[in-house]
Amino acid sequence: MNAVKKWCAVVLGLVAAGAHAQSMQIPKPSEGLMPNPGRGKSLFAAQCAACHGADLKGSDKGPPMLHKVYEPSHHGDPAFQMAASRGVRAHHWQFGDMPPVPGVTPDDVAHITAFIRMEQRKVGIR
Template sequence: MSKLGWMIAAVLVAGAGAFVWQSTRTGPGPNGHSMTPPDTSDIADGAAIVAVSVPDDLSSLAQMGERAFNAKCAACHGDDAAGREGKGPPLVHKIYEPSHHSDMAFVMAAKNGVRAHHWRYGNMPPVDGVTDADVKAITAYVRALQKENGIF
């Protein structure tokens, strides 16, 4: 086999090894995130999943986002984005820190919905009636809550 053939084979073997290693890992992944949802079995249906500290002051954009969040998101994601057991995950959670879920991820989730991948609450449908500007404000609100709770 030629040198090029050996190099291609080595890259394929290394890629396959990395794939197998990643798919068989347990516990936290990159940035301390675990793909296994936290155990919430001891939380009553509809109750907040996490405790959230609210900042004393919100920017005007985050204040608009709070109003939009309460109107469009809180039914599933809970008051102050603390989540609601059986309904939707908390957005004030390490899983949603900016390095793992960018601001654009929030826009795409609102527009297109999201397949369940971190939590066991089923797929999130697209959110009717929210604009990109609404989601930008909602994201500012969620990021302010996250920062107040040590997630940044």
């Protein structure tokens, strides 16, 4: 394949990927929901701690949430919604892909995220 054809294939691939990403809807919590870190703490314990650690410091199954890679400017709140609803491919860590979390609603994720953000602020992650 000559250079022009390779370039066209790359461009078409990027356009297709962008169109796919734009068609993905980010789950949203209920309008007017006030995320509650206390509720998020219990939801985190039930749904997330087995992999991310009860202390949010990770485990042999999943990464720590108290790490700069999860600061809001790098992984914003919508990233948590997407990860819970659709899963996420491994890209920062070598724990493998994260599967979707069945039964966790966007409201649940908003509460969990509020808890994680509160704990991150306590250790200086802003």
